[in-house]
Each structure stands twice: as structure tokens, then as C-alpha cells.
Amino acid sequence: MALHLILMGPPQAGKGTQARYLATRFGLVHVATGDLLREVSQEDSALGRRVGDLLRLGEYVPDALVTQMVVDRMDDHDILLDGYPRTVAQAETLERLAIPIHGVFVLDVPEDELIDRAQERLFCPNCNAVYGSRTNPPREPCICDVCGHGLAHRLDDAPATVHRRLEVYRQRSEPVVSYYETRGLVRRIDGSGPVAQVSAALERATAQLFQRQGRVAAETV
Numbered sequence: 001m002a003l004h005l006i007l008m009g010p011p012q013a014g015k016g017t018q019a020r021y022l023a024t025r026f027g028l029v030h031v032a033t034g035d036l037l038r039e040v041s042q043e044d045s046a047l048g049r050r051v052g053d054l055l056r057l058g059e060y061v062p063d064a065l066v067t068q069m070v071v072d073r074m075d076d077h078d079i080l081l082d083g084y085p086r087t088v089a090q091a092e093t094l095e096r097l098a099i100p101i102h103g104v105f106v107l108d109v110p111e112d113e114l115i116d117r118a119q120e121r122l123f124c125p126n127c128n129a130v131y132g133s134r135t136n137p138p139r140e141p142c143i144c145d146v147c148g149h150g151l152a153h154r155l156d157d158a159p160a161t162v163h164r165r166l167e168v169y170r171q172r173s174e175p176v177v178s179y180y181e182t183r184g185l186v187r188r189i190d191g192s193g194p195v196a197q198v199s200a201a202l203e204r205a206t207a208q209l210f211q212r213q214g215r216v217a218a219e220t221v
């Protein structure tokens with residue numbers, strides 16, 4: 001049986017980085033709904049055109065449509081879902097479609113730390129490269145490695161904005177986490193340490209789930 005995992009975490013928790021790492025390490029298909037929508041919108045099909053129109057207009061892509069796209073991708077692969085399910089309704093849909101979920105990893109990072117990370121973040125207004133003063137500092141202070149332009153802070157990294165974003169995340173994700181908690185699927189992962197340490201914790205948790213299925217995790221790295 002294919003392994004179906006979900007990775008959740010607040011904005012700036014490093015979810016994207018960890019998802020890519022896990023996908024490479026275990027040969028999982030990484031289904032990130034944001035990327036998926038953009039990809040589908042490029043396809044020359046009725047669905048592609050419809051999604052493209054919705055994205056261009058900045059409109060909400062209906063739940064049923066997103067679910068259909070995610071499920072189409074799942075097939076028989078080992079999957080890491082990222083950004084889905086976003087709502088309890090979507091989680092229920094997966095269950096109704098008899099698509100099992102085997103583990104839900106929730107990255108826990110204290111709000112103070114997320115605010116600090118946002119404060120430390122610099123971006124290049126010219127080429128959009130992103131730097132963190134602790135995690136990946138530019139070679140020269142405040143100068144873009146890629147294009148040499150001066151670096152700046154993003155307005156939406158201001159503490160009040162980060163706080164608001166976290167509130168939205170909590171309101172939206174907590175019901176989904178509870179849904180999977182009652183099914184005994186949630187593994188909380190401390191996301192506050194260095195990237196490599198968080199990766200190692202996720203790696204152990206994933207390997208355990210493979211073992212539970214009587215499978216040995218693929219050695220892809």
C-alpha cells in the first residue's frame with residue numbers, strides 16, 4: 001500500500017524546505033496545492049483553463065476542484081501532501097473517497113521564534129532572492145549574492161502582520177489537526193531547532209511509518 005503523509009505547519013516554519021527534503025529522501029511525490037494549481041493552470045484542457053481563469057481573477061478555487069486535482073495526482077504513489085487538506089471538509093472528502101492517511105506531521109514553532117525569523121528575513125527587490133541573517137546570510141551584509149542589489153525587509157514580515165497570519169493559520173488548521181488527532185495520526189515535530197535537526201526528526205517519523213506498513217524506506221539520498 002502506498003504511504004500517504006500530510007505535513008502541516010505555520011507560515012515560516014520551514015514547511016516547504018522540509019517537504020522537499022522528505023520527498024527527496026524517501027522518493028515521495030510532493031503534492032503542494034499552490035504549485036499544483038499553478039501547474040494545472042498551464043495545461044491545455046478545460047480544467048486548466050478554468051483554474052487559470054480563477055487564479056488570474058484571484059478567486060477561490062472550489063474545494064471539489066482542488067480535491068479532484070489532488071486525488072488525480074495521488075494514484076498509487078507514496079505521497080506527501082502540503083497545503084491539503086486545508087479544511088475539515090476536505091479531510092472528510094478524502095475519507096469518503098476511501099483515501100487513507102497514515103500520518104500527519106505538524107511542525108511546532110513558538111510564535112516568538114516565527115516573529116524573530118520574519119524579522120531577520122531580507123529579500124532582494126530586484127531578483128526576489130530571500131536571505132535569513134542566521135540561516136542563510138548573504139556573503140556581504142545587505143547585498144544580494146545573486147545580483148548585487150541592496151537587500152530590504154518585506155513589509156509583510158512586520159511583527160503585527162506575522163501575528164495576524166499566524167492567527168489565520170491557527171483558526172484554519174486547528175480543526176484539521178483535531179480531526180486527525182482523534183484518529184491518532186498526528187505527530188508533533190519540534191520545528192524550532194536548526195533545519196537539519198528538524199529534518200532528522202521528520203525522517204525518523206517517516207521511516208517508522210514505512211516500517212509499520214512492513215516496508216523498508218527507499219534509500220534515495
Ligand SMILES: [Zn+2]
Pocket residue numbers: 124125126127128129144145146147148149
Ligand atoms: Zn538580487
